[in-house]
Amino acid sequence: MRRTSRIIRARRSSGTPAATATPRTRRAVRAGAAVVAGVLAVSLTACGGDDGGGKDETGGGADETASTLTLPRLDGQSLEVAAVWTGTEQANFKKVLAEFEQRTGAKVTFVPAQDPIINFLGSKIAGGAPPDVALLPQPGAVKQAVEKGWAKPLGAEARAELTKNYSQGWQDIGSVDGTPYGVYYKAANKSLIWYNAQVFENAGASEPKTWKDLLTTAQTVYDSGVTPFSVGGADGWTLTDWFENVYLSQAGPEKYDRLAAHEIKWTDPSVKDALTTLAEVWGKADYLAGGPDGALQTEFPASVTQTFTGGDQPKAGMVYEGDFVQVNIGETEAKVGTDAKVFPFPAVGDSPPVVSGGDAAVILEDSKAAQALATFLASPDAAGIQAKLGGYLSPNKNVPNSAYPNAVQQKMAKALVDAGDDFRFDMSDQAPQAFGGTPGKGEWKALQDFLKNPKDIAGTQRQLEADAAAAYGN
Template sequence: MRKPRKAVSRLSGAALALAVTATACSGLSQGSGDQEFSGQTLTVAGTWVGGEGKAFRKVLDGFTAKTGAKVKFESSRATGVDDFAAFIRDKIKTKKSPDVAMVPQVGVLQQFAQKGWLEPLPPRVELEAARNFALVWQNYGSYRRVFYGMYFKASHKSTVWYNPKAFEKADVQPPGDYDEMLTAGKKLAAAGYPAFSVAGKDAWPLTDWFENIYLAQAGPSNYAKLATNEIGWTDPTVVKALKTLGRLVKDQDLVAGGGTEALRTDLNESVDAVFGKDPKAAMVYEGDFVASIIAGEEKKNVDKTAKFFPFPKVDEGEPPVLSGGDAAVAMKDSKNKDLAMSFIEYLASPKAAEIWAKEGGFLSPNINLDLDAYPDETTRKIAKSLVDAGEAVQFDMSDQAPGPFGGTPGQGEWQLLQDFVRDPSNPEATARKLDAAAAKAYLDASATGTG
């Protein structure tokens, strides 16, 4: 059992005193289970479907058992809507706003706060967050220094997964830097395995590729500036990162089938290409959720099937730690604000995280969640890596951008990086197109108050 680490509090002394008082008065915080909300109903909206939806349902059942409140969960994806911001906007227009929304992108959280759709979280929730989360997670849940979102589910997007049999056959070891990774890729190709299967059809994994390279190569300061549009996409650091990515995607020894095949391959297919019955590549890059894809419905033992190594450093930089996550926010239109706040306080507890952790397919930034709650050693290692990174964690850049640039199929960064994978010969031209698309998206978002 891992000893809990001390969280860094973001609260002022006055707020902390208020939080202690509020917590002392909260039956939920003391774990009384006195059914204080019996007869009431909480509505929660999110994006999870399938296995994730079922696992979250167990978390909701835990809240019901504790408080007596019924919980109704509605998934935007189950209704055929991929744009969560649009889903919530329509709910507000029809006066059917949920009490709590599980927001999947930090940019969307900030958009909701800017529009005045969110209720600030009270001191007692801030206290629970300060006990259980590093300061970086509290800051990403804030807008203009007001705490609106409590991060419940996280992802670790700096993991490279590999087939150990392929590595053994080619006599290669996990690399220490990007150059070593490409060199190992050449040896793997010579042994019969192209280095990577790349999920270019989905497009968003390409943004993750770029962001890991950029963070590792340009450093966290430049990363933060690019993520907030403080520097443009024609900056030399961007061109350099595109060239570094281009070294990979232009080489068919390094990408199975080259860029053309990558653009026909989605994430599930890329994972299957490495860990399926007939492996076609040795490695696949993506986040911790690759483990749940490998396990599948059969719940295969990931520890025996796959291994991973951290996304390597590039040049003289540090290895990146890139993340994303889903934050619980209370909607301003909620008629059940006290119930909503108690639910978010519950989600901030290690107990709530433990319920989903045991089900698999989940990672928590909660530093007081016992790592033994995770179902396999592989996930435990990833969770420890994320928690130990502390303040070094950087959030997914595309998730921080306006949707038309950072999160929409067929346009913006998604489309332009797909074009680059198809033809990586002119990174300067790609940078100019990215800069123009970003400038328009940020300008439109500023004009309409959506970013």
């Protein structure tokens, strides 16, 4: 899976995320993430030990009402939908597709894709067999699909659902030059650290609020006999997420926007500061499950399950990643809210970071059936189905908050909706895929090398800048 979904600062040249955000949206985003961070911090603290579902008492979302969405009959028609989702995430999305089949009579086939999905789609299109709809995990990929002439604009019905159910920022980020192409079906809060509650209790560790506190907590866990962190370094995107949270909090939102657009170089002192901060964790081999070599051989799903397997003696006490970690926790015996708890990514600078990601449904083969599916995915009907299954957040503001299965997820969903347009989109997802979204290349590879050798900060910066300059064309 890929993490996975926010507002883009426009890049001035081609080959990168388009200037899709309106001036109003950019002003809203530049207002900062502090408000969202505050809401999130209060929310997660408030739901500390509760893993129950049921009605949410905090508000947010719409009341559960009968569906008003009308879909056409599509008997005899078939669709292919491609996404990089695997495991439980894929299985849950197939249940959404099954509901679409039941309502319309269409036949929908899920096509497993690989990262980078643009390359996967390119080979499919070259072979004359593109999927009808693809879930693209980067704004840059949406723009590339438009530039290549693959993506088709959303029709009137899908646009009406977007207007009704999404904030302006979420509409803008799925648009290119003002034309809507993408429905952001899935969102992610990527500023969370999950922990084994029994490990913390045994160690006498507390939830940290600042980076300095996090280092103290890590040492406390280490002193209790448990390795502090599990890192899924085999998947380079997890490492870019670590960097982005540190950089956003430490350097601030304005520099974050400029680095995302490559308006400042990766050799900038602010990047050096962020890498130096990261090395305070990555540079301590005993803090990483399996050491650096072990982390580089650990894929994201395993980084989660090994944190919540083994009772109070797991391979690690904490794992960083987004709300979707819940899907993988569900593959263990741990229960979210009791055995598995979560706190916001600690503040490195003045404010805690709030980094988002997401996946947009884009039509590649225009048809009545493809447009109907995009309309369905833009509705609270579709998102509500997957919300109930857990491990999922929707930016759709009309999904009932009570649809989410536990108090932890209800609070995160409410924080996402309440945030409106005040957040930062995943930086690597804004970059050209050659830099920010390709296994074994660009930022993914440079940060994997840095995890292996955190002392080489200058060399890492030079490599990042060389790869970025080549990918951005400047």
